[in-house]
Amino acid sequence: MPVITELEPIAQADDCQGLYPIREVARLTGINPVTLRAWERRYGLIEPKRTESGHRLYSVSDIGTIRQVMGWLERGVSVSKVAQLLASNSSVDVPAPASSEYRDWQTRIGSALTDFNEPELERLYGQIFSSYPIDVVFQGIFLPLWQQLLGTRDTFGRTSEWLLLDGFLRGRVQHRLQLQAAVARPCVLVVAMPELCRELELLVAGLLLTRNDRVVRVVAIGQPLEELSLVCQKLEPRAVVLFANHALNTAHQRRLTRLAQTLNCSVSLAGEASDVVQEALANSSIACLGSVSRLINQRLDAELKATPGG
The missing domain is CATH 1.10.1660.10 (Multidrug-efflux Transporter Regulator; Chain: A; Domain 2)
Incomplete structure (x- = not known):
């Protein structure tokens, strides 16, 4: 996380x-x-x-x-x-969040945001992307800073800085997703659980799931879950990954279980919410993928291999 x-x-x-x-x-x-x-x-x-x-x-x-x-x-x-x-998260081999190297980058990004200096932000983004794997770029450096600014919006100026960073990152992630969308490979749909995540978090989840052997299509925020079966009839995805970063209540869990019964493909839950409800969904057909990039991909690979056509 x-x-x-x-x-x-x-x-x-x-x-x-x-x-x-x-x-x-x-x-x-x-x-x-x-x-x-x-x-x-x-x-x-x-x-x-x-x-x-x-x-x-x-x-x-x-x-x-x-x-x-x-x-x-x-x-x-x-x-x-x-x-x-x-x-459970500490047992996963992920970059140390307290790394001074990451904090140094975040400090430099924060300075660019304070100055509303988008060219400098673009330059830093390029340097970071050329220096680290994609999961570190987002889960280790950019998203923690994004979350910090989101949590301190009551401080004068923080909302404006957050909006700049949020818009900047959404544009860059959408561009990278579009680069792979035209290639004909097995499709995975990534869909937000309504009101349980923000657009950037959803887009980054889709980007982290993108691989050479599959196309990931991120469905726009606001997609009605009741209409997802119609979308799947047209696109015929190999899997649907629901994404949520806020805890699911009992009503959410029932809704998710009912949804899985209407779709003719693998259905999984990813994001921080999946760590919380793993036990509650243990007897369902819904796989909990977790919130760490490497584990999400490993578990989704296992799900795809276990389904027809895998």
Whole structure:
């Protein structure tokens, strides 16, 4: 999942290099000290170090974990389930979100956004794309910054910066998707669960699923699920991947199960919501692909091989 990264320097504890007192962590994250202590004691979500006098000190990794927790809570996941989700994600071999290299890029992108300097943003985008694989470009660098700006829109100027970044990235991702759309290969449809993700998140999911052996078609945000069977009759996709980054309630799960019964192809769920409902959908025909690029592709490959024509 995208991890919110800091856009300002952190004031370190004077006597412990690289560690930060609870008041500073509370200021940076917006989570009060009482809640931070509860997350530690009741749920084991963070394990700060202690001074000889018993004061808590947090590492950059701890701060990253706190922001991951915030991200899950904002998506409707209960705090009691977050520890399991963090543990399952930590077992996946993904780039470290606290990497100073990624933060350096994000700082430079943030400066370009603050100056509303789109040519510089374009230049940085090109440099990053030529330096990293596509999953790192988006899940490691751009989307965490995008999420940070989205979460701080109450700060003057942040909404304008977010809109600039959002529009810029949507244009670039749509262009890359269009480059592969005309080639006749097996088709996979990527469709948003209504109101459970934003357009950029959906487009990036489609791009990360794109491979040489298949075409991915991202259906526009707002597609009625009730009409999806009609779309599939015309396009005859090998698979439909529903995408959601916010938690599915019971009504969503029932709707998804009913939808799968109407489609004559593999139906899967991807995004952060799929990590949450995996157990609830275990006895259904719907595969949960997860939210990490490598796992999504591996699990979708397995689904396609298991279906007729695979």
